[in-house]
Amino acid sequence: MAERNQCLAGWMARHQMTAGELADAVNDAIAVFAGRRGRIGERTVFRWLSGENRWPQERQRRALERVTGLPATALGFAPRTRKESDVRRRRFVGVVAAGTTAALPLPAASAAGPPRVGTGDVIRLREALDGLAAQDAAHGGHGLEHAALAKAAEALALQQQSATQRVRQRLFALAAAFTATAAWSRIDAGQLDGADRHLDRALMLAGLAQDSEREMQVWNLKAMLARQRRDYPEAVAASRAARATAIARRSPLHASLAHARTAVGLAHAGDTRAALACLGRAEDTLDKADPAQPRAAWIAFYGPAELYSLTAIVRDLVGHPAQAEAASHRALAALPPAYRRNRALITARLALAQLHQGDIEHACATSGRVFTTMAGTPLPGRLRQTLGDFQRELIARAPARIAAEWSDRHRIEWSRP
Structure with missing residues (x-):
């Protein structure tokens, strides 16, 4: 029994592409270098996916590589044995000798009809x-x-x-x-x-x-925007609208993000019990999500690290700074290296949680790591706001000398455009 081509299937899933659409794209790519569109259909793509066809024809491979930007071997295809390749090569040479020119590059103008968006x-x-x-x-x-x-x-x-x-x-x-x-x-x-x-x-x-995926993306951002404006009822309503989208109803990953976002809004609004309940639902639904499932770029950031980060925010807001500190440490440990801005934000919130426990010296040292993390890059506005929250609370909680030293030490980094 042929082994399914998981590499090609994964690429198609990441790009939300059906077999028919991949066939169309390959046919269009063939037209670019052959002068006329190819004629492959869904059946050919299904044979690629099933593993029945482990090494497509040269023209099809070339078109696949043009469409995907990947070599055929990275798409899960394997060259035929030498014997099979020799037989097919002899057949191909015979066809060319008989006068077939379909494989020769022709001017793009020879393709029939106007250019088509595909x-x-x-x-x-x-x-x-x-x-x-x-x-x-x-x-x-x-x-x-x-x-x-x-x-x-x-x-x-x-x-x-x-x-x-x-x-x-x-x-x-x-x-x-x-x-x-x-x-x-x-x-x-x-x-x-x-x-x-x-x-x-x-x-x-x-x-x-x-597209319910895009609808949820927008509602998620509306919740974040409302929270920054301190309109917490609207933030909660937008988060619940995100939870009601079709994608959130069928995807545990999306549902978990919506629950977590709702928890943050409720915590800001002072509803501790409801916030913690939503946080629990976010954890439960994330456990059901398949981490290997392809996802859209906008939600690629969400996973255990981000949920720990949001948990830290909720716990700090409801008066549990020690638990917030622990969640921040877990977030930093789980966060992929590529998310530099997120690492800086989590570090700033960790410093806040430490400050809220009265650990002033440790909090100042932690907050300094934010500038190290973002060295060479201007600080995003949200990060500046979080550091501003830290500075205001430091002034309120720490001796004046310590607060002044912190401000003097980081004034240059903070003011860098």
């Missing part, structure tokens, strides 16, 4: 979205607004051209994601004016795409 365009834009997510993880979301809005406009311009309905919906979904990223850029920078406008537009685009 899955390749969707993949290209999704890779750009992943690139913005990587920048956010490393440096923070501030500064991404202009690039994100430009890509949203590109996606919307493409969907007005010749494309299938499925491709149009995906382009609407990408436009929603880029617009939400623009909103996040303002939120992370602490520039809250204008974020609402981006989020309302992103929610409309997600509706046109009929």
Whole structure:
């Protein structure tokens, strides 16, 4: 029995691509270098996935590599035995000698009909979205607004051209994601004016795409925005709207994030019992999530480390600073190295939890690690706000000399643009 090609299946799942869409993308790629579209269908893709076809024809491999940006071997394909390859090579040479020229590069103008927007365009834009997510993880979301809005406009311009309905919906979904990223850029920078406008537009685009994943992304950001504005009832309502989306109803990962976000809003609102109950539900549902399941770039950050981080916030807000400190340590231990901005934020909150326990010297030392973590990178607005909270509480709780020394020591790093 043939072994299923898990590598190709995983790539398709990450890019939310059906067998028919991959076939279309490969056919379009063949047209680029052969002058006419290929003719493979879903059946061929199913044979690749099942392992029945372990080494596609050369033209198909070349097109697959163009579509995915990966070598065929990284997609789970294995070259045939030498005997099989020799037989097929002799057949191929015979066909070429007979006068077949389909494999020769022809000018793009020889392809019939106007250029068509297809899955390749969707993949290209999704890779750009992943690139913005990587920048956010490393440096923070501030500064991404202009690039994100430009890509949203590109996606919307493409969907007005010749494309299938499925491709149009995906382009609407990408436009929603880029617009939400623009909103996040303002939120992370602490520039809250204008974020609402981006989020309302992103929610409309997600509706046109009929994409509940994007709808949840927007509601999650609306909850964060409302919390920064100290509108805690709206933060809780937005979190509950995120929990009501179709993706959260069927995905434990998404449901866990919605519960955790609700817990933070309730803790800020002073409802300790409800906040801790939501936190418990977030933990229970995350235990049911499959960590190996492919996920969209916007929620790639969420997992045990982020839940520990949100737990630390909730525990500190409800008056459990020792538990908040423990959760922060767990978050830092579990956090992947790529999330530098998140590491700095968790460290700042750890310092707050230590300060709330009266461990002033330790808290000052911990807070200094924030600047070390973000060395060479401007501090995002949200991180500045957290450090501002620390400074105000340090002034209120510590001797004036210690607070002044802390401010003097970090004034340069803090003021760096």
